[in-house]
Amino acid sequence: MTAHDWNALVRERLASLAVDPARQLDVVDELAGHVAEQYAELVAAGVDEARAVAEALAPLDERARAAAATAPRALPLAGESPRRERLAMLGYHMRHACRMLLRERGFAASAVLTLALGVGANVAMFAVVDAVLLRPLPYSNANALVVLKHRDERTGITKEFIAIGDYVDIAARQQSFSALGAYGTQRATVFDMGDPFEVSALLATSGVFDALGVEPVSGRVLNPGDSRPGAAHVAVIGYQFWQQRFGGDRRAIGRGIRIDGDNCQIVGIAPPGFRFPPNAAADVILPSAIPLAAPASRQSDWRFAVARLKPGVSLEAAAANLTAISTQLADAYPSQNRASEYLAVPLRDALVGSSQTALWLLFGAVGVLLVVACVNVANLMLARALSRRREIATRRALGASPGHLAAQFIAESLALALAAAAAGILMAQWGTRTLLSLVPRSLVVTGLAEVQINRAVLAFTVALSIATALSFGLLSMLTTRSDTGSTAFTTGRATLGRSTRRAASALVIGEVALALVLLVGAGLILRTFARLASVDPGFRGDHVVTLTTQLPADRYRDSAGRQAFYRRAFESLRALPEVQAVGVAAVIPLTGNNWSVPFERADQPVGGGQRPPDVGWQTASAGYFAAMHIPLLAGRLFDDRDRPDGPRVVVVSRTLERRFFAGESAVGRRANVDGVIAEIIGVVGDIRRASLANEPRPDLYYSSEQVPMTTTTWFVRTGADPARLASILLTHLHAIEPQILGLDSRRMADVERESTQVTRLVLWLIGLFAVTALALAAVGVYGVMSYVIRQRTREIGLRVALGATRAAIVQLVMRQGLAIAVGGTVLGVAIALAAARTLEGLLYGIAPRDVTTLAVASATLIGTTLCACYIPARRAARIDPARTLTES
Amino acid sequence: MGSTRNFRNGSAEFLILSLVGERERHGYELAKLIERRSGGAITFHVASLYPTLYRLERRGLIIGRWIERAGQRRRRFYRLTPDGRDTLAAQRRSWKAFFTALTRVARLGNA
Numbered sequence: 001m002t003a004h005d006w007n008a009l010v011r012e013r014l015a016s017l018a019v020d021p022a023r024q025l026d027v028v029d030e031l032a033g034h035v036a037e038q039y040a041e042l043v044a045a046g047v048d049e050a051r052a053v054a055e056a057l058a059p060l061d062e063r064a065r066a067a068a069a070t071a072p073r074a075l076p077l078a079g080e081s082p083r084r085e086r087l088a089m090l091g092y093h094m095r096h097a098c099r100m101l102l103r104e105r106g107f108a109a110s111a112v113l114t115l116a117l118g119v120g121a122n123v124a125m126f127a128v129v130d131a132v133l134l135r136p137l138p139y140s141n142a143n144a145l146v147v148l149k150h151r152d153e154r155t156g157i158t159k160e161f162i163a164i165g166d167y168v169d170i171a172a173r174q175q176s177f178s179a180l181g182a183y184g185t186q187r188a189t190v191f192d193m194g195d196p197f198e199v200s201a202l203l204a205t206s207g208v209f210d211a212l213g214v215e216p217v218s219g220r221v222l223n224p225g226d227s228r229p230g231a232a233h234v235a236v237i238g239y240q241f242w243q244q245r246f247g248g249d250r251r252a253i254g255r256g257i258r259i260d261g262d263n264c265q266i267v268g269i270a271p272p273g274f275r276f277p278p279n280a281a282a283d284v285i286l287p288s289a290i291p292l293a294a295p296a297s298r299q300s301d302w303r304f305a306v307a308r309l310k311p312g313v314s315l316e317a318a319a320a321n322l323t324a325i326s327t328q329l330a331d332a333y334p335s336q337n338r339a340s341e342y343l344a345v346p347l348r349d350a351l352v353g354s355s356q357t358a359l360w361l362l363f364g365a366v367g368v369l370l371v372v373a374c375v376n377v378a379n380l381m382l383a384r385a386l387s388r389r390r391e392i393a394t395r396r397a398l399g400a401s402p403g404h405l406a407a408q409f410i411a412e413s414l415a416l417a418l419a420a421a422a423a424g425i426l427m428a429q430w431g432t433r434t435l436l437s438l439v440p441r442s443l444v445v446t447g448l449a450e451v452q453i454n455r456a457v458l459a460f461t462v463a464l465s466i467a468t469a470l471s472f473g474l475l476s477m478l479t480t481r482s483d484t485g486s487t488a489f490t491t492g493r494a495t496l497g498r499s500t501r502r503a504a505s506a507l508v509i510g511e512v513a514l515a516l517v518l519l520v521g522a523g524l525i526l527r528t529f530a531r532l533a534s535v536d537p538g539f540r541g542d543h544v545v546t547l548t549t550q551l552p553a554d555r556y557r558d559s560a561g562r563q564a565f566y567r568r569a570f571e572s573l574r575a576l577p578e579v580q581a582v583g584v585a586a587v588i589p590l591t592g593n594n595w596s597v598p599f600e601r602a603d604q605p606v607g608g609g610q611r612p613p614d615v616g617w618q619t620a621s622a623g624y625f626a627a628m629h630i631p632l633l634a635g636r637l638f639d640d641r642d643r644p645d646g647p648r649v650v651v652v653s654r655t656l657e658r659r660f661f662a663g664e665s666a667v668g669r670r671a672n673v674d675g676v677i678a679e680i681i682g683v684v685g686d687i688r689r690a691s692l693a694n695e696p697r698p699d700l701y702y703s704s705e706q707v708p709m710t711t712t713t714w715f716v717r718t719g720a721d722p723a724r725l726a727s728i729l730l731t732h733l734h735a736i737e738p739q740i741l742g743l744d745s746r747r748m749a750d751v752e753r754e755s756t757q758v759t760r761l762v763l764w765l766i767g768l769f770a771v772t773a774l775a776l777a778a779v780g781v782y783g784v785m786s787y788v789i790r791q792r793t794r795e796i797g798l799r800v801a802l803g804a805t806r807a808a809i810v811q812l813v814m815r816q817g818l819a820i821a822v823g824g825t826v827l828g829v830a831i832a833l834a835a836a837r838t839l840e841g842l843l844y845g846i847a848p849r850d851v852t853t854l855a856v857a858s859a860t861l862i863g864t865t866l867c868a869c870y871i872p873a874r875r876a877a878r879i880d881p882a883r884t885l886t887e888s
Numbered sequence: 889m890g891s892t893r894n895f896r897n898g899s900a901e902f903l904i905l906s907l908v909g910e911r912e913r914h915g916y917e918l919a920k921l922i923e924r925r926s927g928g929a930i931t932f933h934v935a936s937l938y939p940t941l942y943r944l945e946r947r948g949l950i951i952g953r954w955i956e957r958a959g960q961r962r963r964r965f966y967r968l969t970p971d972g973r974d975t976l977a978a979q980r981r982s983w984k985a986f987f988t989a990l991t992r993v994a995r996l997g998n999a
Contacts, residue, residue, distance in 0.1 A: 026954075027942075029962070030915060030964045031938060033915075033961045033963055034915050034937075034938075037916045058933075059936070
């Protein structure tokens with residue numbers, strides 16, 4: 001007789017039973033004793049040795065096939081130190097969990113995939129949220145940075161820039177900021193360093209450097225003297241510019257550089273990576289001229305302003321200080337400052353703007369998606385618990401404590417969640433790349449370029465996965481706990497108890513409700529998009545090409561020179577066969593621009609020395625209206641009569657006429673526009689100027705002859721290929737002025753499309769999340785209905801035997817499915833109504849609590865749920881009563 | 889599901905309590921005894937017997953102790969606790985009543 005290590009053989013077979021370590025030795029020893037005696041008896045009875053071993057061990061193999069399949073490592077033994085023992089147990093649980101999952105590949109794959117979907121979407125969105133909203137801006141203590149904004153209390157129009165007169169007075173009076181600076185950005189041309197080239201210039205006062213806490217690499221930053229009128233021209237150059245153009249040579253300091261016709265002396269080099277605003281490269285930094293005292297015409301010039309809150313001063317305190325100053329200024333200069341208020345806005349909010357709402361919304365949506373995924377996996381685990389009940393009961397009977405079983409559940413959940421995290425990160429990597437490729441080029445969101453899967457994102461993923469594992473692990477454990485007792489072991493029937501079934505139904509109702517919330521969100525955004533797509537912008541952008549150009553400022557300082565250039569250019573371009581109409585304007589519609597200017601009727605001044613209300617303004621030539629098909633409704637457009645030195649004329653929009661001349665014609669009337677009397681010569685149709693979602697506002701147009709600019713946009717209507725046209729136009733303009741710069745060219749149709757791009761992007765994403773959630777909910781409902789039917793097989797068999805028709809059985813099951821669907825829908829509608837406010841900022845032309853959307857989403861959800869129920873219902877109807885009854 | 893198994897499910901604990909009630913016994917002995925006395929109609933194997941024993945022990949009806957003898961594996965012997973004795977007496981009464989009822993109804997005695 002061969003000697004067998006029965007203990008080892010038994011332990012190997014009991015590896016999966018997670019017996020209480022304190023009792024393990026005893027249990028293994030006792031079972032081994034039993035097996036040994038059985039074996040001895042079999043051999044004594046003449047059974048051959050190998051068969052005797054197999055037969056003696058067979059009952060254990062049957063119960064614990066699991067462990068026999070792979071050669072398991074030894075159980076951690078009792079008697080080791082508690083800490084090491086716990087660690088050993090953890091390792092053991094994890095190994096065991098991995099083995100279980102490898103064996104149940106179908107289950108593991110569906111669970112991992114479902115979770116990976118949720119985790120991946122969350123990681124991708126978190127990467128974006130982190131880069132755009134969470135990661136600190138690249139300035140020291142950036143949370144204390146604010147920008148100032150101006151608000152017209154009557155129209156509610158908020159502008160990011162402030163009038164120069166107000167800037168000077170605020171700088172003198174404010175007590176909340178440790179530093180305040182004014183700035184602006186522009187494209188500038190550098191001459192005398194080979195061919196002229198274009199750079200991004202930051203025009204700033206020394207306060208900008210103080211506020212941002214920027215120290216130069218070499219030399220100095222700007223000082224207050226540089227911004228005084230008549231100061232010598234100086235420049236600070238950007239680090240990258242210094243490296244590229246001066247090869248990093250420190251002797252660059254002190255050298256001259258000709259920028260836009262001014263000879264500037266380089267006084268310092270900005271630190272590497274310095275950008276301000278964060279989305280604009282600062283190749284060169286030039287002093288922004290600030291008058292010593294506020295000029296009489298306070299609004300003659302505009303600046304952006306950035307400030308740093310003094311330590312201990314809150315945003316609210318700063319806001320109160322600004323309001324107090326606004327009131328003082330309004331009292332002192334009622335004609336210019338009445339009803340204007342200055343606000344302090346955190347720099348981050350100002351940079352991120354409206355994308356913030358969309359980002360948080362999408363982040364919320366992926367969170368909901370993850371919860372739905374967790375519920376589904378909890379359901380999968382419940383279904384699996386059915387087939388594992390005997391195993392669990394055996395373990396408990398063999399002395400596994402509830403704690404051990406819980407540890408095993410958690411270990412399995414954790415293994416699933418970590419696998420899902422790995423898959424999720426891969427999905428997120430792909431997802432962020434796709435997401436970013438969908439973001440329009442024109443959408444400038446700070447930080448978007450820096451989106452990456454970095455340490456913060458990985459930490460988030462791991463934390464998320466552990467939270468996920470705990471939640472679905474506990475969910476499934478709590479729902480099975482009530483009936484993992486001895487009844488399962490003795491009855492041996494795989495069933496879910498009433499409480500488990502109820503818990504599973506509750507989970508699915510929750511899941512259906514969350515899917516509905518996403519569906520409603522997607523529906524609202526879809527309808528917003530449809531509304532935006534059907535908005536008439538007031539112009540026809542198809543077949544219009546825009547080309548933005550800049551004249552060299554130094555050569556076109558006087559308006560006569562600019563005028564001569566534009567006349568020749570119009571003549572030359574109009575002669576082209578490809579060109580049907582050509583005009584110029586300062587602003588491209590639908591690009592968010594909302595310049596405004598105070599306007600009042602000359603015959604009805606606002607009076608009381610008050611500031612007139614603001615209207616939008618634009619500079620345009622007659623050809624602009626022709627090229628854009630903006631209809632002339634009354635009067636005439638600009639023509640040769642409107643001399644640069646002649647009386648000021650303006651064209652107004654229909655809304656302006658209605659607002660200011662109620663029922664009368666505006667043509668021929670005179671108006672005071674920002675202190676200058678102008679004659680209204682024509683009325684044109686309204687256009688949506690800042691964006692499609694902004695209702696037309698009162699607008700006026702200056703003549704490009706009377707108010708010419710060095711940077712303008714050409715609008716050309718063409719029948720030819722728009723892609724080729726831009727270069728043809730530029731060639732012709734070059735022939736007239738060799739130094740003209742082509743800055744950008746876009747088709748107006750693209751501008752229109754890009755103006756709804758954020759909505760389109762949000763729509764795609766939330767739509768995708770909603771459809772995924774819907775599919776997951778359908779799978780969840782299908783799963784629960786399948787258990788319920790397995791559970792009720794005998795009852796259904798009995799009903800069929802007693803004469804119930806197949807249709808009646810289908811109806812019976814569908815009724816139960818309908819209860820889940822309706823329960824989920826009611827709950828979902830309640831959540832959607834409560835959460836409606838969060839969507840407000842993203843919607844256009846539709847209420848957040850829109851009844852139609854709620855109804856359609858609910859109907860879709862109930863329909864899908866019922867479809868998911870139909871398959872188990874059909875299966876129930878096919879139950880063979882004879883078989884189910886005899887089986888019992 | 890065979891009748892043997894149903895019978896066993898309902899009576900497993902009773903059988904074990906009865907056998908342990910006679911004298912201290914170890915697991916293998918219990919399995920053999922049940923098989924032999926039932927003429928092979930009831931069998932217990934290792935994975936079903938021990939869970940029942942541990943359950944009874946946890947409920948305080950039986951108590952086990954290791955006994956070592958020279959030249960043999962150590963064995964765990966189980967005996968009844970006072971609680972176990974009461975439970976066994978109660979179970980005996982109810983099984984007896986049940987069999988009496990069965991006999992009367994199904995005329996088992998006259999078969």
